[in-house]
Amino acid sequence: MPASFSRRAVLLGLGASGLAAGAPGRAAAQNAYANLEGTPWFYLTDAEARFLAAAGDVLIPEDDYPSASQVGVVDFIDLQLASPWGKGDGLYLKGPFPDGATNSQGYQMPYTPAELFRTAISRIEEAEGTALADLDAAGREDLITRLSEGEMDLGEDIGAAAFFQELHSIVNEGFFADPIYGGNKDYAAWDMIGFPGAHAYYLSFVDQNVPYEKPPMGIAHIPGTRRSASLGASAGAARPANRTEEG
Amino acid sequence: MAARTLPKTDVVIVGAGWTGLAVAKELSAEGQRCVILERGDYRHDAENFGGPEEHDELKYARHKGHMIDTPTKTLSFRNNTSETALPMRRLGSFLPGKGLGGAGIHWNGQLWRPLPSDLNMRTHYTERYGAEILDGMQVQDYGVSYEELEPHFDFFERVCGTAGQAGNVNGEQNDAGNIFEGPRSSEYPNPPMKHSPPQKIFRDTAASMGYHPFPMPSANVTAPYENPYGAQLHPCTYCGFCERFGCGYFAKADPIICIYDTFAEEDPIEIRYRSHVLRVEKSEDGQTATGVTYLDQNGEEVFQPADTVCLNSYALWNVHLMLVSGLGTPYDPETGEGTVGRNYAYQTIAAAGVFFNDEVWSNPFMGAGAMGMTIDDFNGDNFDHTDLGFVGGGYISANQTNGRPINYQPTPPGTPSWGAEWKQAVRENYLHHIGIVCHGSSMPVQGNYLDLDPTYTDDYGQPLLRMTFNFPENDRRMSEYLVGKAEEIARNMDNVRAVSTVNRAAEGDNYSIVPYQTTHNTGGAVMGTDPSTSVVNRYGQMWDHHNVFVFGACLFPQNLGYNPTGPLMGLAYWTIDALKNDYLQNPRPLMDA
Ligand SMILES: Cc1cc2nc3c(=O)[nH]c(=O)nc-3n(C[C@H](O)[C@H](O)[C@H](O)COP(=O)(O)OP(=O)(O)OC[C@H]3O[C@@H](n4cnc5c(N)ncnc54)[C@H](O)[C@@H]3O)c2cc1C
Numbered sequence A: 001m002p003a004s005f006s007r008r009a010v011l012l013g014l015g016a017s018g019l020a021a022g023a024p025g026r027a028a029a030q031n032a033y034a035n036l037e038g039t040p041w042f043y044l045t046d047a048e049a050r051f052l053a054a055a056g057d058v059l060i061p062e063d064d065y066p067s068a069s070q071v072g073v074v075d076f077i078d079l080q081l082a083s084p085w086g087k088g089d090g091l092y093l094k095g096p097f098p099d100g101a102t103n104s105q106g107y108q109m110p111y112t113p114a115e116l117f118r119t120a121i122s123r124i125e126e127a128e129g130t131a132l133a134d135l136d137a138a139g140r141e142d143l144i145t146r147l148s149e150g151e152m153d154l155g156e157d158i159g160a161a162a163f164f165q166e167l168h169s170i171v172n173e174g175f176f177a178d179p180i181y182g183g184n185k186d187y188a189a190w191d192m193i194g195f196p197g198a199h200a201y202y203l204s205f206v207d208q209n210v211p212y213e214k215p216p217m218g219i220a221h222i223p224g225t226r227r228s229a230s231l232g233a234s235a236g237a238a239r240p241a242n243r244t245e246e247g
Numbered sequence B: 001m002a003a004r005t006l007p008k009t010d011v012v013i014v015g016a017g018w019t020g021l022a023v024a025k026e027l028s029a030e031g032q033r034c035v036i037l038e039r040g041d042y043r044h045d046a047e048n049f050g051g052p053e054e055h056d057e058l059k060y061a062r063h064k065g066h067m068i069d070t071p072t073k074t075l076s077f078r079n080n081t082s083e084t085a086l087p088m089r090r091l092g093s094f095l096p097g098k099g100l101g102g103a104g105i106h107w108n109g110q111l112w113r114p115l116p117s118d119l120n121m122r123t124h125y126t127e128r129y130g131a132e133i134l135d136g137m138q139v140q141d142y143g144v145s146y147e148e149l150e151p152h153f154d155f156f157e158r159v160c161g162t163a164g165q166a167g168n169v170n171g172e173q174n175d176a177g178n179i180f181e182g183p184r185s186s187e188y189p190n191p192p193m194k195h196s197p198p199q200k201i202f203r204d205t206a207a208s209m210g211y212h213p214f215p216m217p218s219a220n221v222t223a224p225y226e227n228p229y230g231a232q233l234h235p236c237t238y239c240g241f242c243e244r245f246g247c248g249y250f251a252k253a254d255p256i257i258c259i260y261d262t263f264a265e266e267d268p269i270e271i272r273y274r275s276h277v278l279r280v281e282k283s284e285d286g287q288t289a290t291g292v293t294y295l296d297q298n299g300e301e302v303f304q305p306a307d308t309v310c311l312n313s314y315a316l317w318n319v320h321l322m323l324v325s326g327l328g329t330p331y332d333p334e335t336g337e338g339t340v341g342r343n344y345a346y347q348t349i350a351a352a353g354v355f356f357n358d359e360v361w362s363n364p365f366m367g368a369g370a371m372g373m374t375i376d377d378f379n380g381d382n383f384d385h386t387d388l389g390f391v392g393g394g395y396i397s398a399n400q401t402n403g404r405p406i407n408y409q410p411t412p413p414g415t416p417s418w419g420a421e422w423k424q425a426v427r428e429n430y431l432h433h434i435g436i437v438c439h440g441s442s443m444p445v446q447g448n449y450l451d452l453d454p455t456y457t458d459d460y461g462q463p464l465l466r467m468t469f470n471f472p473e474n475d476r477r478m479s480e481y482l483v484g485k486a487e488e489i490a491r492n493m494d495n496v497r498a499v500s501t502v503n504r505a506a507e508g509d510n511y512s513i514v515p516y517q518t519t520h521n522t523g524g525a526v527m528g529t530d531p532s533t534s535v536v537n538r539y540g541q542m543w544d545h546h547n548v549f550v551f552g553a554c555l556f557p558q559n560l561g562y563n564p565t566g567p568l569m570g571l572a573y574w575t576i577d578a579l580k581n582d583y584l585q586n587p588r589p590l591m592d593a
Helices: A007-012 A024-030 A046-059 A073-082 A113-128 A137-148 A160-176 A185-193 B018-028 B057-062 B121-129 B146-159 B197-208 B315-325 B420-429 B473-492 B565-581
Strands: B009-014 B034-037 B075-078 B269-272 B276-282 B289-295 B301-311 B348-356 B372-375 B394-399 B433-440 B449-457 B463-468 B496-503 B548-550
Touching: A007 A046, A007 A073, A046 A073, A046 A113, A046 A137, A046 A160, A073 A113, A073 A160, A113 A137, A113 A160, A137 A160, A160 A185, A160 B057, A185 B420, B009 B018, B009 B289, B018 B034, B018 B269, B018 B565, B034 B301, B075 B449, B146 B565, B197 B372, B197 B394, B197 B433, B197 B473, B276 B301, B276 B315, B301 B315, B315 B449, B315 B463, B348 B473, B394 B473, B433 B473, B473 B496
Parallel strands: B009 B034, B009 B301, B034 B269, B075 B463, B301 B548
Antiparallel strands: B276 B289, B289 B301, B348 B433, B348 B496, B372 B394, B394 B433, B449 B463
8 A cells, every 4th residue: 555655646636626726736846745755644544634735725825835735734734643742642631521611721622633633524524514625715715714713513522613723723833843844845934934944043143134044944954955854755654653752 | 658768868859940959059068968859851951952953843832842741740720710620731821841950941031130119019009109009909028128139139140141231230320221120239240132123123212202221131141151150151142942942052041051060979969850749748746847758750659758848849839739738728719818829920911013114124033032122111110000000010021032933923913814815924024023022910819829629630649730810900900001001112113014912911801821921820829927928938938837948939929020030039049048047057937927
């Protein structure tokens, strides 16, 4: 199976209205999946990956700069959900989980992030009848809007707006985090805003009223390029297991 | 009772953060054998916080790699007693630390002193305005004065190599510094930080409006420096990875490089890691503590006897330890009686966001935790409170501290929070924005307190600490006032396209455990001169158990308009002084109850 697996094929299977709605050509040109292309999902199912690509591109659509899915956000989410973080190593999950929690009390869903995404996505797709990725651009926007406003019934233990927060947060993280985590490919997000990355020494710049011209350099910057090493095909398999051990 | 009892030590210290390491450093110098129990691991700036790996926003700022492990240890929270408290299932509003150095590793380094009138707040306000102005609030005096604490504030500023501009040295005022501050005995040890273009605009605008801007005092060091213990610090590089990160440049003063590294091999200090203190044990007559019981790194329960017990486990966990150990009397919000858990307070945060046109480059990724341009005109009682309807205040500061791309996505008012318009706004504004924070005080009221949760437990089977808190009306009015001032300054600045505001304590909004505000949890074990309203006396010594000494922001009767570490370390050195020069020669209550 790994030999024939193609992440790009899974996501491009979204069709003409699919990935980065309206501009599949650009998605292919970006080749965001090169590193992990031949690697099966660590956690996601194909259907979940398509949901996340479509949802991600509603939240961060393509314009002069790439969309969420184009910079590898689905790969990022897959790796995150497979990591200790995805398994809930940052969450207190002891019950009870009574009704009546207030917004001020924060996350009160009885799920790890990995479980939450699996459960919520399947409930959304079930409730809507049509997969998000099969809707046209307006349909996707409408669904995500209803989700964000809590106008969707995802069962007793998952608030639609609360799940939207998690979705929004992880898409945003994937877009802007250091490329070592699989998103923000070739520093696309950092280029977009002008963030120069992790190698930081600004003593003689900090008080100057001028743009800072140096291109971004991430944690695993490849010298002489505008690229970072990321969770490539070779490192990819090993990293999810130990990556966030200290975190 | 514990399975195993260890040989007795002179002093046992719970927690290896700023306060715990300072106690060990100073008491070991007196020949006291000190055992520090720290529930986290050993770590070090040189080995663990180096760039570029440390500059990982996902791991440290989002997933909070240096902070407490909420699955194991957390608290429960509700806004008021009619609600059911639920566990804080993950970190948000505040970010306590774990491991060598405690939260002092991932702090910002904004290093303040209280105003003289903050320390005798009840007396001061009563004299100036009449006692009614404090009605409905449990505002108290600290029981110790600015003059008594000044040498200790001064010493800690030198431990940190603090960078700043004095505004009052021995009564002599200097307009370049904070003219409102209490008299200090010496200049700051290092010159102030540099400032970014928006901060200079803030400074000039505030000055033109008649306010008194000055550089925020900073524990991000600005020159090569040796502290009084002999530690070496290096100048800050303005890397922008400060709050939530350790500093691999040795430029942000922290407890490891400033104190721990100066322990000598022959010092009688032993630090035991992965040692989680479960409770303080009391003598049969209950008058004193006999030591502490903890889970050692093998998960075995052991008893460490000691002559003196020091609680240095962070404000919240100090209170938790008292409650689970039966030290002092728990506070009852119905009757107002009891003291442990009473006067819990926080920080009241609001802010104005300033969006510049392309003429002004903030480059927000350049910055430092304490790179700020500040006015103190509306802090404490630096302004007339007659008819304002509130007491307290806060500093207002243009800070450039943390412009990292996931957490810092400023967009002008009216921008949606996702989609094409949002994306474009982030792109256009990221390099041209600064935030002006209003760092407001927090007054104690009867219904805000800490106790033990009846339902939820931690991994050790102990009840969680339960926090009941909402913003008091006084603080809502104060915050509204401050943010109005900040907004006015913002609107007067040049090249401004838009101004946004947030006010966490806005009328109608409840305090929420979710968005980060500050790790300035205060009170719960407050100091004072009256045992019916304080847990410890003016020396930080428990009224009920004279060999238990308490450190940290839990001592504050109400929270200041400043960050807590300068004030709480001043108090720590004051307590250490009382231990060294009095108590240890003749252990007894240092004040009559
Ligand atoms: C993000 C952030 C930014 C901050 N910025 C500033 C700032 O700019 N200016 C400022 O003044 N303050 C700031 N602070 C606050 C500052 O970090 C604290 O005031 C300071 O660290 C308190 O020191 P402490 O010794 O009381 O506790 P801590 O530093 O928290 O140390 C307590 C230690 O005790 C250990 N411990 C806890 N319970 C147990 C137990 N049961 N058994 C054994 N060990 C235990 C913990 O693991 C920890 O290591 C900031 C804090 C944070 C989190």
